[in-house]
Amino acid sequence: MLQAAPGFYLIEGPRNGQHPYAHFMFIDDRVPTLLDTGWGRESLRGLGNKKIDLIINSHFHLDHMGNNDAFPGARVWAHRLDAPALRSRQTFVEYYGLDFSRSWLDVSEITQSRVDRELEDRERICLGEVELQVIHTPGHSPGHCVFFCREESLVYGGDMDLSEIGPFYGSRVSNIDDWIASIHKVMALEPRIFISAHRGILDEDVRDCLHRYLDRIYEREARIIDGLQRPRTLSELTLLKPITGSFKEIGDLFYQIEMLSISHHLGRLLKSGQVTRDGPYYILS
Numbered sequence: 335m336l337q338a339a340p341g342f343y344l345i346e347g348p349r350n351g352q353h354p355y356a357h358f359m360f361i362d363d364r365v366p367t368l369l370d371t372g373w374g375r376e377s378l379r380g381l382g383n384k385k386i387d388l389i390i391n392s393h394f395h396l397d398h399m400g401n402n403d404a405f406p407g408a409r410v411w412a413h414r415l416d417a418p419a420l421r422s423r424q425t426f427v428e429y430y431g432l433d434f435s436r437s438w439l440d441v442s443e444i445t446q447s448r449v450d451r452e453l454e455d456r457e458r459i460c461l462g463e464v465e466l467q468v469i470h471t472p473g474h475s476p477g478h479c480v481f482f483c484r485e486e487s488l489v490y491g492g493d494m495d496l497s498e499i500g501p502f503y504g505s506r507v508s509n510i511d512d513w514i515a516s517i518h519k520v521m522a523l524e525p526r527i528f529i530s531a532h533r534g535i536l537d538e539d540v541r542d543c544l545h546r547y548l549d550r551i552y553e554r555e556a557r558i559i560d561g562l563q564r565p566r567t568l569s570e571l572t573l574l575k576p577i578t579g580s581f582k583e584i585g586d587l588f589y590q591i592e593m594l595s596i597s598h599h600l601g602r603l604l605k606s607g608q609v610t611r612d613g614p615y616y617i618l619s
């Protein structure tokens with residue numbers, strides 16, 4: 335357990351918190367609380383036998399709620415818009431919009447979770463000494479939230495993970511415009527300490543990290559526009575790998591994520607009129 339601030343501890347996920355693992359937070363207060371629960375029981379080793387009364391999930395993805403079921407006595411809270419995908423495996427799969435037969439994961443392994451209370455933007459949660467504010471940050475998923483402790487100037491960012499391979503908006507329910515607005519919303523909080531579920535504790539240059547993270551969205555969009563110097567279909571654009579640059583095989587999970595992410599960019603470009611469509615072809619205006 336690494337202390338990030340008084341009462342806030344990082345529980346490190348295996349493999350440095352790389353997906354499908356993730357880091358998460360333990361708050362040692364009158365209401366002992368977890369912000370997310372990671373995936374894989376080995377992720378819980380760092381927590382020991384701590385009693386947990388409350389789990390607050392940043393969003394519905396498995397690497398953040400996969401161990402909710404290890405704490406049957408704890409209440410579970412999550413944002414209203416992601417709660418349906420925590421509760422139901424079928425909704426989880428629909429929200430993702432990916433073919434999981436190509437994934438590391440068998441659909442039957444997707445954990446379902448109770449949600450006892452649905453959160454709303456800006457509500458305050460008092461855990462004893464620590465007070466958290468829910469900041470609804472949609473885009474990665476519709477109900478993604480970060481949690482802000484004003485007193486410590488600390489944000490738990492969930493999958494606003496400030497990683498070099500992010501930002502990630504490769505689910506069917508992702509929305510790039512919303513994610514951009516959400517990153518700006520977190521910038522405005524000017525946090526001194528930022529906890530990333532895939533990078534850990536960041537306490538230097540948080541502002542710059544947020545700016546670089548945001549810029550990467552526009553860099554990807556510039557690469558897509560570059561790819562449209564001649565009309566191309568979505569599949570042709572996907573083969574240019576403007577988002578992750580990393581899939582190996584057509585049809586695999588990363589290919590699907592690449593394609594879904596590009597389709598969200600194309601939606602933005604069509605809306606702004608920078609791109610038009612002729613049948614399967616996307617054309618620069």
Ligand SMILES: [Zn+2]
Nearest residue numbers: 393395474493
């Ligand atoms: Zn996620």
Ligand SMILES: [Zn+2]
Nearest residue numbers: 356397493531
């Ligand atoms: Zn994640």
